[in-house]
Amino acid sequence: MSVEVEVFGQLSPLTERHQFLRLKRPVLVREVANRIGLKPEEVGLITVDGVQGDMEDTVEPGCRLCFFPYMSGG
């Protein structure tokens, strides 16, 4: 099973923009970030299957995980 990972904005040059990672077990978002080379402090917003999350959330195989930089609405 794999997890779909997409990164946005100025995070894109830091890792592959869109990738599928193989997972043997559920892992924390933080572990995924480490695995793809993102520093937690560079990440402003996280969604797991479209739901806003954080680094301590668990990612199940089959999930879609997105990392966004810091941003504000307006």
Place this chain on the structure above:
Amino acid sequence: MKLLRVNMSQLQARWEPVPSSYEQLGGRALIAKMLLDEIPPACDALGPHNKLIFTPGLLGGAGVTTAGRLSVGSKSPLTGGIKETNAGGTAGDTLGKLGIKAIVVEEQVKQGAFYLLHITGDSAELLPADDLRGLGTYATSDRLQERLGADCTVISIGQAGEFLMLGAGICTTGERDQRSNHAARGGLGAVMGNKGLKAIVIDKPVGKTIPFADAELFRKTARAYAQQMINDPKLGTQGSQHLYGTASIVAAVNEMGSLPTRNFSSGNFQQSTELRGEHLRELILTREGKIGTRCMPGCVIACRNQCVDDTGMPIVGTMQFETIALVGSNLEIGNLDDVARLNYMCNDFGLDTIETGAALGIACEAGLVRFGNTEDILSLLSQVGEGTVLGRVIGNGAVVAGRVLGIRRVPAVLGQAMPGYDPRSLKGNGVTYATSPQGADHTAGNAFGARKEVNPLGITGQKELSLKLQIIAAMLDSTGLCLFARPPVIADPQLMVDMLNGIYGWGWTKDDLNRFNRDVLRNELEFNRRAGITPADYRIPEYMREEPLAPHNTVFDVPDSELDTVFETL
């Protein structure tokens, strides 16, 4: 400082000293107090008793980065309540430098003529402007700058304002050839048109600076504030706002299932990748357009862009998130060039792209034109400028379009169309839409990006979050700060206190600032109460409480009892 009162019935402009009750007010705060004190709240918004106010924020003209916004206020013909809407450009900074606390436009012309208000230093006069009738905002600005100087500021309305359309906004120019900064919301362009004022021209002040009560305190604080903005990961030269503009959030709002799509019937747009800020940046840079330009002098964020076509010819500047959401995904248009063309046409007619995008979405749902068919939609939109019956239906906004076309699914609160966040999956914004005296307005308290402590899909904490954001927004709108410039003053309100004390010497504390911010909302709520607006008028449309929104299949379910007590602790 001084006030400029402009009587459109007698065609007179006169200066007067600022009354003491207005001295410590600016921007939205001044508008709230002045409208509450000076007009009957139940008056006809398009009648002679309403007033139209142009005012810089309290920081206007002082040279604080990102603090030159112009506030425009009036009783709104769209919402029936109080309205403040603001824009970048050079007007706010210019009025501040000239020591003009506000321009107050009163009464209305008697015979349907149009006039131009020309302000030069200490003089102000009304001049006939019938030759500008029927011109869009671009041509109006061009013609007036040719006639009166390329570096003057022009505030104008387009055809939509002349036709008294409820979706009409007010446009201001910026530095050099910059156009199309819009105080777009609430139909205030119709108020300006109704008064017979086509444009205001303000000559560039030469050698004017404002006096400082404590110049050293001001300089030190303003410098620290600017540095904190530059250091902020959202705002500096490597931040999302600068690199991608407000469109930076298209992907995130879509991912969270809140991007208005197909007349607010879904929160996900399949072609959203074509509308993302990343794609916008790539497209513009490839074509040698401009990214990272400023709407206000000295802004360190610089989130504007200049969209060009594939031959390098400018289409529109700037293209922003709200426009992309309302005339892009909401109409199922997945092409930025097409969005840019619609954006240009709205700007030229002087239309709010949010209100107009929502009205066009309703027209699509009614089968008048097809979703995704740009040429048909452009053709319908072009009728606004011609003043045809159908054009007037669209130009009068979402509620009118829904009534005329027989569509019940109208995404509006207090008569005003919702911006680019569906409240069913971003419930904090839903609470703001359903409680703000400004109607459905994201700038009144935008919960997007609030961290995970308040789940956007849940109910818990939304009421408290919205109130907190609405109080902050009142401060920003009253001081002339851009919404994006909020992080440093939220983290340390003393920065704002010290900048104000440095300019005015009021000796304010953080408690004084807090009271000031809350008074803005108190005055606005009181105005709306006296105007006859009840809690029932603020409700989120019934269909959004019953019709689940994909992909999260959520409805707006914050109870009325929560909404009715948002301001309990104000």
